[in-house]
Amino acid sequence: MLDIKNLKASIAGKSILKGISLHVKPGEIHAIMGPNGSGKSTLASVLAGREYVDITDGTVSYFGKDLLGMSAEDRAKEGIFLGFQYPIEIPGVSMVNFMKTAVNEKRKHHGMDPLSASDFLKLMREKKELVEIDSKLANRSVNEGFSGGEKKKNEIFQMAMLEPKLAILDETDSGLDIDALRIVANGVNKIKKSDNSFIVITHYQRLLDYIVPDVVHVLYDGRIVKTSGKELALELEAKGYDWIKKEVENDVVA
Amino acid sequence: MDQDRILDEVTSGEYKYGFYSDIEAEQIQKGLNEDVIKTISAKKEEPSWLLEFRLKAFRHWQTMKMPAWPNLKIPAIDYQDIIYYSAPRQKAKLNSLDEVDPELKKTFDKLGIPLEEQKHLAGVAVDAVLDSVSVKTTFRETLAEMGIIFCSFSVAVKEYPELVKRYMGTVVPYTDNYFAALNSAVFSDGSFCYVPKGVRCPMELSTYFRINAANTGQFERTLLVADEESYVSYLEGCTAPMRDENQLHAAIVEIIAEKNAEVKYSTVQNWYPGDKDGKGGIFNFVTKRGMCRGESSKISWTQIETGSAITWKYPSCILRGDNSIGEFYSVAVTNNYQQADTGTKMIHIGKNTKSTIVSKGISAGKGQNSYRGLVKVLKNASNARNFSQCDSLLLGDKCGAHTFPYLEVDNQTAVVEHEATTSKIGEDQIFYCNQRGISTEDAVALIVNGYAREVINKLPMEFAVEAQKLLQISLEGSVG
Numbered sequence: 246m247l248d249i250k251n252l253k254a255s256i257a258g259k260s261i262l263k264g265i266s267l268h269v270k271p272g273e274i275h276a277i278m279g280p281n282g283s284g285k286s287t288l289a290s291v292l293a294g295r296e297y298v299d300i301t302d303g304t305v306s307y308f309g310k311d312l313l314g315m316s317a318e319d320r321a322k323e324g325i326f327l328g329f330q331y332p333i334e335i336p337g338v339s340m341v342n343f344m345k346t347a348v349n350e351k352r353k354h355h356g357m358d359p360l361s362a363s364d365f366l367k368l369m370r371e372k373k374e375l376v377e378i379d380s381k382l383a384n385r386s387v388n389e390g391f392s393g394g395e396k397k398k399n400e401i402f403q404m405a406m407l408e409p410k411l412a413i414l415d416e417t418d419s420g421l422d423i424d425a426l427r428i429v430a431n432g433v434n435k436i437k438k439s440d441n442s443f444i445v446i447t448h449y450q451r452l453l454d455y456i457v458p459d460v461v462h463v464l465y466d467g468r469i470v471k472t473s474g475k476e477l478a479l480e481l482e483a484k485g486y487d488w489i490k491k492e493v494e495n496d497v498v499a
Numbered sequence: 500m501d502q503d504r505i506l507d508e509v510t511s512g513e514y515k516y517g518f519y520s521d522i523e524a525e526q527i528q529k530g531l532n533e534d535v536i537k538t539i540s541a542k543k544e545e546p547s548w549l550l551e552f553r554l555k556a557f558r559h560w561q562t563m564k565m566p567a568w569p570n571l572k573i574p575a576i577d578y579q580d581i582i583y584y585s586a587p588r589q590k591a592k593l594n595s596l597d598e599v600d601p602e603l604k605k606t607f608d609k610l611g612i613p614l615e616e617q618k619h620l621a622g623v624a625v626d627a628v629l630d631s632v633s634v635k636t637t638f639r640e641t642l643a644e645m646g647i648i649f650c651s652f653s654v655a656v657k658e659y660p661e662l663v664k665r666y667m668g669t670v671v672p673y674t675d676n677y678f679a680a681l682n683s684a685v686f687s688d689g690s691f692c693y694v695p696k697g698v699r700c701p702m703e704l705s706t707y708f709r710i711n712a713a714n715t716g717q718f719e720r721t722l723l724v725a726d727e728e729s730y731v732s733y734l735e736g737c738t739a740p741m742r743d744e745n746q747l748h749a750a751i752v753e754i755i756a757e758k759n760a761e762v763k764y765s766t767v768q769n770w771y772p773g774d775k776d777g778k779g780g781i782f783n784f785v786t787k788r789g790m791c792r793g794e795s796s797k798i799s800w801t802q803i804e805t806g807s808a809i810t811w812k813y814p815s816c817i818l819r820g821d822n823s824i825g826e827f828y829s830v831a832v833t834n835n836y837q838q839a840d841t842g843t844k845m846i847h848i849g850k851n852t853k854s855t856i857v858s859k860g861i862s863a864g865k866g867q868n869s870y871r872g873l874v875k876v877l878k879n880a881s882n883a884r885n886f887s888q889c890d891s892l893l894l895g896d897k898c899g900a901h902t903f904p905y906l907e908v909d910n911q912t913a914v915v916e917h918e919a920t921t922s923k924i925g926e927d928q929i930f931y932c933n934q935r936g937i938s939t940e941d942a943v944a945l946i947v948n949g950y951a952r953e954v955i956n957k958l959p960m961e962f963a964v965e966a967q968k969l970l971q972i973s974l975e976g977s978v979g
Contacts, residue, residue: 293934321936333931336922337949346945347935354936386949387931403935 246271246442247292247312247411252303254291261287263467264303269411274443276453276478279464280486285446286330288464289415292444293327294320307411321347322354324410326403328417332396335387340399343387344369344406351407372405376432394425401432408436413444418452430455450482463489517741517771520606522629524712526585531578533557536684539584543653543687546660556673556683563677569811569840570869570901573782574745581747583685585712587629606709624649626690626706628719636690638702647731648693649704652720655691662693666724670753670790670817678749678784678811682718686751689719692731694760700731703959707736708748710770710781716747723753725760727793732763732959738806741771741779745808750785758793758820763801765958766814767966770806772973775864777836780808787814791823791849799826800843801957803966805973808837813871815844818852818880825854828954830966832973833866833898842872842903847883847913856887859951862898863974869901876913883913891921892950894943894974944971 247269254262261284269275279285290298292305294317305312312320335343348368349359360368373380378398388396397417404412414433418426433443433456445456453461453475461478463471465486470493471477481489527538536557540550565573587602607627624638626649642649648659655663673683690706710717725731748770756762764787773780783806789798800814816825827843845854860868868891876883891900902919924946932942948955948967955963955970 295930317930317933318936318938321934327934329931329934333925333927335928335931335946335949337952338945339949342945342949343932343935343937346937346941347932350936350938350941407935 246308248304248306250304250306252288252291252305253301254287254298255301256287256298260301261298261467262291265464265467265469267462267469269442269444271410271440271442272438273460274437274445274456274458276456276458276461276475277444277446277464278448278461278478278481280490281448283464284467285464286415289327289330289413289444289446292320292413293317293325318350319354321407322351326407326409326412328397328400328404328412328414330415330417330419332388332391332400334389334391336389338387340383340385340387341366341369344403347403348406368406372402375435376401376405377428378402393420394422397421397429398425398432401429405432405436409441411442411444412436413446415446416448417445418447418449426452427455450478453478465489465493516738516769520602520711522587522602522606522711524585524587526582526712526715529580529582529714531581531583531685535583539685539687542584542586543656545656548664549656552668552673553684556680557685559674560677560680560684563680565677566811569871570867570903571809571811571838571840573809576745576747576782578681580714582712582715583718584687585715586687587711606711607707624702624704626651626704627709628688628690628706629709629711642700642702645698645701646695647698647700648691650691652686652689652691652722655722659691659693662724663691663722666753666755667720667722668753670755670788671751671786676786679751679786682720682749682751682786685716686718686720689721689750691722692733693724694726694729694731696726697728698726699729703732703734705734705736708750709738710746710748714744714746716749718748719750721750721752723762723764724755725757725762725796727758727760729757730761732765734765734767734959734962736767736769738769738771741774745773745780745782747782747784748807750787752785752787752814754789754798756789756791756793756796756798756823759795760793761797761799762789763799763959764789764814765962766800766802766804767958767962767969768802768804768806768810769969772806772837773808773835775835777808777865780837781806783807783810783812785812787812788817788844789815789825790817791820791825791852793823794820794849795822796820797824797826799824799828799957801828801954802830802841803955803958803969804829804831804839804841805969807839810837810839810841812841813843815846816854817846817848818854818883819848820852821849822851823849824852827854827856827858828957829858830861830951830954830970831859831868831870832861832970833863833868834973835864835866837864837866839867840869840871842870844873844875845885847874847876847880847885850880851882852880853884854886856885856889857953858887858889859954860889860891860900861894861947861950861970861974862891862900863894865897867899867901869903871903871905873905873907874915876908876910876915878909880910881912883910883915885913885915887915887917889917889919890950891919892947893921893923943974947971947974
């Protein structure tokens with residue numbers, strides 16, 4: 246469903262992504278790991294359509310369409326979801342209103358009628374239970390005054406509501422205690438179906454104890470330097486990133 | 500860029516009420532002097548006491564200067580270049596007194612204000628004012644059955660001179676300020692309402708102000724009296740044609756609430772704001788004040804200010820009765836080159852008086868938005884309470900928000916609280932919405948409506964939806 250070819254991108258003239266290729270098939274979970282500053286979040290931003298990132302080369306096709314030519318909201322309506330590393334607060338806008346607008350915009354895009362108020366509230370209730378989000382959170386303004394953990398759970402809740410085809414979770418595990426981590430991971434596992442895919446960006450192996458990836462990539466200095474099965478995550482956890490760095494440097498010398 | 504395109508599209512076509520109706524008008528000569536005032540008074544067949552009042556006001560006005568303290572840039576106004584009286588000429592052959600010229604009816608139909616009672620929103624009575632005169636007041640008879648008087652100011656002067664004489668100028672004396680003095684000299688019509696003791700007015704009363712003729716000013720007065728234990732909810736709306744020249748609107752609203760009475764006064768102000776380059780638009784210089792005369796009385800102002808090139812108004816409450824309550828809820832929008840200096844005064848005189856101020860300014864384009872508020876607690880106002888909250892929301896980086904709160908507290912037992920915030924609709928917020936499939940336009944509308952919700956919720960239900968749409972239209976395209 247997603248085919249990234251030789252993607253290069255820069256921010257304010259500084260080259261961040263230096264030629265990334267990645268192929269994601271329906272139903273797969275890809276984990277992207279890597280040290281700080283390797284370009285993980287930039288990759289997520291490019292896929293979601295943030296404008297401050299300049300694409301300098303490469304292509305991204307999404308179900309055969311040119312993803313880079315689509316607006317951020319069209320990507321969302323076509324089923325791309327970004328779980329933010331730092332979810333944004335929108336004071337005064339209730340979660341109900343926010344989600345109703347989002348869900349109905351997406352339905353409109355696909356030629357469906359908007360949900361009635363009662364159907365919508367029913368859907369909210371179901372999804373809240375599914376991801377074990379406190380029902381009070383849904384009555385508050387979007388992320389306003391939420392704790393770090395609540396914000397992340399709220400991202401998973403929104404993901405459940407929007408039922409994306411491709412969800413990109415940008416360090417959703419950072420700053421979570423073990424209970425919150427379990428709730429977030431369970432949410433992902435419940436939403437997971439045979440035809441939707443996940444790109445899980447993470448710094449640590451521990452999230453991958455709960456969300457089992459099909460493929461693990463290591464991103465370093467703007468390139469994917471290693472791709473392997475789930476056992477790669479364990480190796481990274483045990484040995485750190487230094488050996489990868491060394492390998493890359495040796496390759497360059499060789 | 501996309502942003503410029505949207506901005507262009509919207510600012511050039513957004514004002515829906517900019518049309519002009521070709522209605523034959525009876526006008527007097529341009530200019531202002533005692534003869535003009537005598538002419539206006541004579542046209543309205545006024546009693547001599549009212550002419551005296553006008554002349555005294557005019558003489559006082561001549562000694563005054565335009566206020567220089569507002570945070571506004573007001574171009575010089577030539578008061579001799581304004582027509583002070585313009586009345587649509589009604590076709591002579593009307594079958595009954597209640598009938599309205601079809602051309603006028605069409606104008607108000609176009610504004611969404613049908614003048615036939617059966618067609619109108621259930622539960623809303625309207626006084627329709629075009630330029631200098633009231634053209635029709637609906638539901639007069641229905642209301643009269645309950646003893647409620649609702650009519651144009653001119654009719655009130657003729658039919659209820661004692662009531663008008665007793666209350667007019669008691670809350671806003673003609674000496675109050677420059678524009679109040681001007682209005683007192685030349686006012687031509689407006690609405691009058693009296694709700695008798697113990698009566699709860701069963702419908703929303705409203706006045707719809709329309710400026711139509713060119714080169715005219717609109718100077719209307721509204722007087723609202725709620726006798727003991729009564730209740731009334733009142734709404735005013737206003738629009739004007741799009742023109743390159745500025746037009747002056749200087750009104751007075753006076754409210755009197757007796758013991759245990761409650762008055763809710765809502766405004767949806769949508770005067771023509773001028774074009775995107777700041778050309779044209781209405782100067783809206785208005786004095787609005789309510790007096791809580793009796794104990795435990797309550798006056799509540801709600802205003803949604805989206806129009807006008809320049810707004811200068813401070814709907815205020817004088818809390819004279821013990822335990823009386825004053826409220827002010829405001830959303831003021833300035834887009835393009837609009838300027839607003841608006842807020843309120845809460846004067847605590849009685850004991851245990853309470854006031855609440857919630858002001859939400861929204862600035863976009865090159866708009867300048869100032870909140871100016873006074874909370875004054877007099878010596879005898881023990882246990883007075885005030886809570887003020889002034890928030891500013893900025894869209895873009897070429898607009899401005901300013902806050903000028905004044906506190907004068909002469910009683911030790913008073914508790915006065917003031918909170919203020921300034922926020923900006925950030926790119927991050929917009930992107931967050933975009934990523935959930937919400938377009939930028941819808942995201943701005945969501946955020947602005949969320950921000951203004953507390954105030955919009957205070958409007959009568961029928962108008963809350965309208966106000967929400969109006970906010971959206973006023974700001975469309977201001978963030979990209």
